[in-house]
Amino acid sequence: MQNTCESLLTESLSEALETMAFIMVMPPAEEPAAPQEAVQVTMQFTGPKSGTVELMAGKDFLIAMAANVLGVDPGEEEAQAKGVDAFREILNTTCGVLLPKLASSPADVFNVTLPEDESFVGPEHWHKFVSQEGAVVLDADGSPLACRLVIR
């Protein structure tokens, strides 16, 4: 079950990132270095199944992702300002792709919370996140990206 959850989440996150931000994700060839400044975004869902989806990545990746989504240069102020917002939207979209895969029928209705974000300085939060059961670390165009699905 855990492996199924991990692969469903990874597939959903890949689809969201590839479609919205033109970013490919794959398993890392080696353990990536922990980002010094990281952001975690979290959404909860209730319905036929209830749980939480969490993503964590470094701030540099968020800016690069926002730049891709917005079609601007990563150095532009708009990309710098919208990194966290873009990450929240990628989580929202990931949940939108994931939840129908957890449903038993297309008629199933899920309620979701708004995405919440939290910023961290120092690598310990990254290490703590990725050491949790169900956490998956991915290589997103050369940057570390971690995700986790918890079903209650």
Place this chain on the structure above:
Amino acid sequence: MAYKILVVDDSATMRALIKRTLTMSGLEIERLCEAGSGKQALDLLTKESVDLILADINMPEMNGIEMAEQVLANPATCRIPVVVVSTEASQTRIQELKTIGVKGFIHKPFTPEQIRDAVVEILGACHAEHV
């Protein structure tokens, strides 16, 4: 005909993405307005007239379903087509949206082509209805 379109989404990134997509779509756009919640959209509609509303569902203050219900119940705005741009995938909820009069549904993640094609189709159909 140049169109005035209102984009309603709590994500500034998503509003910017949709606006950029529409600007690049080849559609004649007179004005692109934006709102960060259903409540802000309703406030804006008391001052501005628009030809189409593209709205997310999951937003703070007032969600997109409540906003669509109020827009479509108000004689001053009930002719404005409302298109939902959301991650929502439940057939039950999509049917509820159709029942209240929502004209279209664009599922996130969308490609620029998907949003352009849906907007062109809905604006074309609504224009034909009113001619």
